[in-house]
Amino acid sequence: MKAYTIQHLHQLPTLTDHELPSVNDDLALIQLTASALNHRDIWITKGLYPNIRLGAVMGADGCGILDGQEYIINPGLEWGSNELYQSPDFRVLGVPDDGTFADFIAVDRKYLYPKPTHLSSVQAAALPLAGVTAFRAIIKRAQVRKGEKVLISGIGGGVALFAMQYAIALECEVYVTSGSDLKIAEAISLGAKAGYIYHDPDWPKKLLSDAGGVDVIIDGACGIGFNQLVKVCLPGARISFYGGTAGKIEGLNPQLVFWRQISILGTTMGSDADFNDMIDFVSMHKIVPIVDIIMPFDAIPDGFKKLASGNQFGKIVFQH
Amino acid sequence: MKAYTIQHLHQLPTLTDHELPSVNDDLALIQLTASALNHRDIWITKGLYPNIRLGAVMGADGCGILDGQEYIINPGLEWGSNELYQSPDFRVLGVPDDGTFADFIAVDRKYLYPKPTHLSSVQAAALPLAGVTAFRAIIKRAQVRKGEKVLISGIGGGVALFAMQYAIALECEVYVTSGSDLKIAEAISLGAKAGYIYHDPDWPKKLLSDAGGVDVIIDGACGIGFNQLVKVCLPGARISFYGGTAGKIEGLNPQLVFWRQISILGTTMGSDADFNDMIDFVSMHKIVPIVDIIMPFDAIPDGFKKLASGNQFGKIVFQH
Numbered sequence: 001m002k003a004y005t006i007q008h009l010h011q012l013p014t015l016t017d018h019e020l021p022s023v024n025d026d027l028a029l030i031q032l033t034a035s036a037l038n039h040r041d042i043w044i045t046k047g048l049y050p051n052i053r054l055g056a057v058m059g060a061d062g063c064g065i066l067d068g069q070e071y072i073i074n075p076g077l078e079w080g081s082n083e084l085y086q087s088p089d090f091r092v093l094g095v096p097d098d099g100t101f102a103d104f105i106a107v108d109r110k111y112l113y114p115k116p117t118h119l120s121s122v123q124a125a126a127l128p129l130a131g132v133t134a135f136r137a138i139i140k141r142a143q144v145r146k147g148e149k150v151l152i153s154g155i156g157g158g159v160a161l162f163a164m165q166y167a168i169a170l171e172c173e174v175y176v177t178s179g180s181d182l183k184i185a186e187a188i189s190l191g192a193k194a195g196y197i198y199h200d201p202d203w204p205k206k207l208l209s210d211a212g213g214v215d216v217i218i219d220g221a222c223g224i225g226f227n228q229l230v231k232v233c234l235p236g237a238r239i240s241f242y243g244g245t246a247g248k249i250e251g252l253n254p255q256l257v258f259w260r261q262i263s264i265l266g267t268t269m270g271s272d273a274d275f276n277d278m279i280d281f282v283s284m285h286k287i288v289p290i291v292d293i294i295m296p297f298d299a300i301p302d303g304f305k306k307l308a309s310g311n312q313f314g315k316i317v318f319q320h
Numbered sequence: 321m322k323a324y325t326i327q328h329l330h331q332l333p334t335l336t337d338h339e340l341p342s343v344n345d346d347l348a349l350i351q352l353t354a355s356a357l358n359h360r361d362i363w364i365t366k367g368l369y370p371n372i373r374l375g376a377v378m379g380a381d382g383c384g385i386l387d388g389q390e391y392i393i394n395p396g397l398e399w400g401s402n403e404l405y406q407s408p409d410f411r412v413l414g415v416p417d418d419g420t421f422a423d424f425i426a427v428d429r430k431y432l433y434p435k436p437t438h439l440s441s442v443q444a445a446a447l448p449l450a451g452v453t454a455f456r457a458i459i460k461r462a463q464v465r466k467g468e469k470v471l472i473s474g475i476g477g478g479v480a481l482f483a484m485q486y487a488i489a490l491e492c493e494v495y496v497t498s499g500s501d502l503k504i505a506e507a508i509s510l511g512a513k514a515g516y517i518y519h520d521p522d523w524p525k526k527l528l529s530d531a532g533g534v535d536v537i538i539d540g541a542c543g544i545g546f547n548q549l550v551k552v553c554l555p556g557a558r559i560s561f562y563g564g565t566a567g568k569i570e571g572l573n574p575q576l577v578f579w580r581q582i583s584i585l586g587t588t589m590g591s592d593a594d595f596n597d598m599i600d601f602v603s604m605h606k607i608v609p610i611v612d613i614i615m616p617f618d619a620i621p622d623g624f625k626k627l628a629s630g631n632q633f634g635k636i637v638f639q640h
Contacts, residue, residue: 082556084555084556084581085555085556085580085581086555086581141583222574235404235405235406236402236404236405241574241577241578242578243574243578244573244574244575244578247574248571248572248573248574249569249571249572249574250570250571250572251568251569251570252568252569252570252572253564253568254542254561254563254564254567254568254569254586255564257561257584257586258561258562258563258564258586258587258588259586259588260405260586261404261405261406261586261587261588262586263461263583263584263585263586264577264583264584264585264586265583265584266574266577266578266579266580266581266582266583266584267578267581268578268579268581
């Protein structure tokens with residue numbers, strides 16, 4: 001079968017003629033119909049992830065067919081029994097385990113979820129990793145409630161967009177930040193109330209003037225900008241963060257946090273229950289993942305280049 | 321009546337001949353039998369608190385008699401209806417409202433709780449503000465569970481000691497930090513498993529070697545040492561902090577937090593429900609507050625000096 005594998009670090013994945021995976025009673029052979037890209041895939045090619053197995057098939061997100069039924073694959077393997085955190089055996093599909101950038105994949109049947117009927121294959125393939133990460137961040141960790149005021153930082157990335165869509169589905173008042181006016185305009189067209197350029201040091205003042213503050217913040221950056229997030233918190237606010245692309249948190253004033261009973265919640269990926277509940281939520285609210293571009297399977301290396309450019313708004317999906 | 325009032329900033333409270341408070345159907349006149357000191361009282365004399373009313377009677381903690389029954393006073397006034405955070409009207413008894421360093425106090429009956437029968441007046445007076453702050457921090461916010469591993473930083477202070485006692489009551493494995501070998505020895509004699517001098521940069525390694533890490537941390541310091549707290553967290557750990565005496569949090573590595581699904585929870589004081597549940601918990605587990613010293617009412621200014629020295633282990637209580 002055809003597969004994009006990691007052959008060398010610091011290179012794009014290589015189209016390889018790969019052996020068809022072997023299966024057994026638990027492992028089902030899925031014919032992939034679509035797959036999608038995550039920043040994780042880029043970090044793997046840069047060697048920035050532990051347990052990289054050269055020769056492995058890349059790709060965490062995928063959707064495929066088994067016995068005439070189409071399934072979404074939960075890419076979070078071996079989360080374990082504790083909802084609070086992943087077990088030491090936890091790993092994400094696609095390096096070291098063979099992933100979704102291939103014609104076929106062997107997956108334990110327990111990770112297969114029937115594709116929601118309102119989604120196409122391409123839309124469904126955009127959902128898994130970013131969808132469950134956003135779900136755990138905003139629904140399980142921040143426990144956002146209907147109608148609350150929500151700020152999503154760095155809109156345009158997969159997790160940020162899903163978090164925005166979930167919040168809008170719950171009739172929240174959603175605000176966003178971005179480095180790009182275009183992305184802010186797109187977020188507003190999708191239902192966000194307003195957006196702010198995070199390079200503008202006065203954005204917290206503007207948000208406070210517009211919204212009075214927010215109850216929930218979903219962030220993937222941290223860094224020095226984290227203090228601006230704290231400034232716009234209402235009492236009892238929850239900040240969930242799933243990444244730290246802007247580096248360490250510096251100069252965080254404890255008084256601003258404890259006096260207002262703020263919760264700062266680290267979160268990553270999600271459990272089997274999170275994935276299951278996410279699929280139910282997406283189905284119930286008919287949420288359609290935002291797809292930036294659909295590319296053919298053979299263009300997977302071009303997809304990596306596009307994601308690295310940082311210009312995308314939504315997921316980069318590959319039609320197999 | 322006799323009362324210790326704040327007459328000038330940067331001075332100890334002054335013994336004053338104060339008018340007996342007026343009462344009505346809601347306000348009951350309590351004859352105080354004991355009161356206790358908090359760091360808050362010192363900060364007020366230094367002008368480090370908003371809404372300081374010169375001439376007001378100081379003191380948040382107290383126990384007293386009404387119609388032959390002894391009561392503990394909940395010092396948290398007007399928390400409001402939201403359990404997540406205090407209302408803008410929230411304030412603590414003792415400046416600007418007249419407090420407990422007096423012969424009598426007028427208190428709304430809803431803030432009166434019958435004194436647990438296993439406590440003396442002096443012990444009961446030691447409980448309110450530190451007791452409820454610790455209860456919200458470890459029970460409500462960190463949601464400590466029976467048998468978990470718990471670290472209490474800066475043992476010896478009122479909140480830290482109550483948090484330790486609550487954790488021990490829940491059969492937790494409790495570890496402490498302190499600047500003093502003597503305080504660590506006292507904590508161990510009360511049931512802590514081990515303690516570490518926080519000036520020793522290797523204390524996290526020692527704790528990791530002894531305990532493997534902790535599930536819950538209760539901290540009142542923050543500052544640069546906060547990173548050492550994060551280092552000893554087990555996956556899914558909760559850090560509740562109720563103060564920031566060591567200043568801003570610097571250099572916090574987001575990866576260490578989100579990958580291990582750690583929650584960092586700001587907390588202060590407690591709601592009426594927190595206070596009620598704290599009294600029930602203390603009664604059920606027969607928890608006896610740690611009292612450093614019992615001083616006569618007239619020695620209240622000496623109590624301020626003693627607390628400022630930082631050498632106390634437990635509460636400084638005044639017998640009226």
